[in-house]
Amino acid sequence: MKVTVDRTKCEGYAKCIQASPKVFKLDAKMIAEVIDPKGDTDEKILLAAKICPTKAISLEEEGTGKRVFPVD
Ligand code: SF4
Known part of the structure; x- marks a missing residue:
C-alpha cells in the first residue's frame, strides 16, 4: 500500500506509531513520517x-x- 501522512493535519499524538512502529515515526518536529510503508501488515x-x-x-x-482509507 501507498502510505501518506498529511503533515499539516498530524498533531503528533503518536497513536500510529503505537499501532505500527516500523512504518511510522515522529520526526524532530514531532510530526509523523513514513519510514517503511512495507514495515507491517496492511x-x-x-x-x-x-x-x-x-x-x-x-x-x-x-x-x-484505489483509495483504501479514508473512504466515504
Ligand atoms: S502522530 Fe500519527 S496518530 Fe498522531 S496525529 Fe500524527 S499521524 Fe495521526
Missing part, C-alpha cells in the same frame, strides 16, 4: 490510519491507486 497499517485522531493518514492500493 491490517496493522489500516488500524494505525483508523486510530489517528486527526485523520492524517491516507492509504492507497499500490498499482491501482
Whole structure:
C-alpha cells in the first residue's frame, strides 16, 4: 500500500506509531513520517490510519491507486 501522512493535519499524538512502529515515526518536529510503508501488515497499517485522531493518514492500493482509507 501507498502510505501518506498529511503533515499539516498530524498533531503528533503518536497513536500510529503505537499501532505500527516500523512504518511510522515522529520526526524532530514531532510530526509523523513514513519510514517503511512495507514495515507491517496492511491490517496493522489500516488500524494505525483508523486510530489517528486527526485523520492524517491516507492509504492507497499500490498499482491501482484505489483509495483504501479514508473512504466515504
Ligand atoms: S496518530 Fe495521526 S496525529 Fe498522531 S502522530 Fe500519527 S499521524 Fe500524527
